[in-house]
Amino acid sequence: xxxxxxxxxxxxxxxxxxxxxxxxxxxxxxxxxxxxxxxxxxxxxxxxxxxxxxxxxxxxxxxxxxxxxxxxxxxxxxxxxxxxxxxxxxxxxxxxxxxxxxxxxxxxxxxxxx
Amino acid sequence: xxxxxxxxxxxxxxxxxxxxxxxxxxxxxxxxxxxxxxxxxxxxxxxxxxxxxxxxxxxxxxxxxxxxxxxxxxxxxxxxxxxxxxxxxxxxxxxxxxxxxxxxxxxxxxxxxxx
Numbered sequence: 001x002x003x004x005x006x007x008x009x010x011x012x013x014x015x016x017x018x019x020x021x022x023x024x025x026x027x028x029x030x031x032x033x034x035x036x037x038x039x040x041x042x043x044x045x046x047x048x049x050x051x052x053x054x055x056x057x058x059x060x061x062x063x064x065x066x067x068x069x070x071x072x073x074x075x076x077x078x079x080x081x082x083x084x085x086x087x088x089x090x091x092x093x094x095x096x097x098x099x100x101x102x103x104x105x106x107x108x109x110x111x112x113x114x
Numbered sequence: 115x116x117x118x119x120x121x122x123x124x125x126x127x128x129x130x131x132x133x134x135x136x137x138x139x140x141x142x143x144x145x146x147x148x149x150x151x152x153x154x155x156x157x158x159x160x161x162x163x164x165x166x167x168x169x170x171x172x173x174x175x176x177x178x179x180x181x182x183x184x185x186x187x188x189x190x191x192x193x194x195x196x197x198x199x200x201x202x203x204x205x206x207x208x209x210x211x212x213x214x215x216x217x218x219x220x221x222x223x224x225x226x227x228x229x
Contacts, residue, residue, distance in 0.1 A: 032216065043120070043207045043220040044158070089157065101148060102218060104157050 002027060004092050006105025013080055014113050021108045022074045023090035030092040034102070035064065035075050038087045047088075048075075080112045117141055118210050120221035127198055127228055134194045135224045137208030144210035147191040148218070149183060152205045164191050198228040 005024045013019045023033075031052055036044035050057045050064040050073065057064045061078040077084055087109050091102040117140040127133050137147060145166050150158040162178075164170040164185035172178045180202075182194040191210075195202055207223040 034217070036220070041205075041223070041225070043118075043209075043223040046116075046217060046219060049217060101160055101163060107155075107157050109155070 002103050004090060004103050004105045006090050006108060008108060009106065010109040010111070012111045012113065015081060017080050017112070019077050019080055019084075019110055019112070020074055021088055021090070021110070022072060023092075023105050024070075024072045025092050025103075026071060027092070027094065028071070029094040030103075032093045033064070033066065033073050034091050035062070036089045036091065038089065038107075044089060077110075080110075082112050082114050085110055085112050116212060116217070116219045118144075118208065118219045118221040120208055120224050122224060123222060124225040125227070127226070129199055129228055130197055132194055132196045133198055133226060134192055135206055135208070135226075137191045137193070137210070137221050139189045139210040139212075139219075142210070142212045142214065143188040144191075145188060145213055146211040147185055148209040148211070149181070149191075149193050150207045150209065152207060152223075158207065161193075195226065198226070200228045202226065203228045 011019050034049035035047045037047045038044040048059045048062050050066050052068050063076040066073045087107050089107050090105040093102050119138045121136045147164050149161045152158050160173050161176045162170045162172045162183050164183045166185050170183035185191040205223050209218050209220045211218050
């Protein structure tokens with residue numbers, strides 16, 4: 001199964017809150033899991049990515065948690081700011097095709113209220 | 115580093131004309147580039163994958179004769195929308211694969227409006 005299921009579709013948090021966006025997959029051949037941030041009218045920007053050999057990765061205020069057995073991964077944004085308001089996409093790619101296409105989730109529209 | 119540029123950022127054309135969109139990787143070589151289309155509030159829809167020096171691979175349902183892709187060098191890919199119609203109006207985004215890191219970087223997108 002090549003799908004990546006992302007939830008929630010939209011999320012509203014107060015400034016300083018910790019929004020959590022979840023993704024689930026079924027294909028055990030996936031081994032690269034990036035997150036992208038997209039502002040309106042712009043292309044997606046690579047935020048952070050993880051491989052299954054680690055359970056957590058942090059870059060600044062962004063953290064990916066990875067649960068290999070559950071085939072789930074999530075993005076946490078610490079101390080969220082209004083400037084984090086954007087659409088976030090998770091994605092996955094299989095190990096056997098590192099030059100191949102990413103499978104994207106449906107996206108989460110995040111709004112951080114001041 | 116890892117910058118991908120796209121030109122133009124927006125274009126308006128008349129129905130029946132053709133439009134070319136350029137995608138360049140500025141600070142890395144991209145043997146593989148991808149072209150996406152995105153409708154408002156939707157995810158990215160992959161149109162085709164192009165490898166330098168070879169023909170593009172189109173996703174199911176994408177008309178290869180309408181969306182011509184050329185990947186002439188390790189830093190440049192072009193998408194030409196031929197005989198454009200209003201239903202081709204969309205946000206087109208290219209992306210390039212960095213062979214060193216296997217990470218995929220996106221361009222800023224091109225807004226196409228066909229009148």
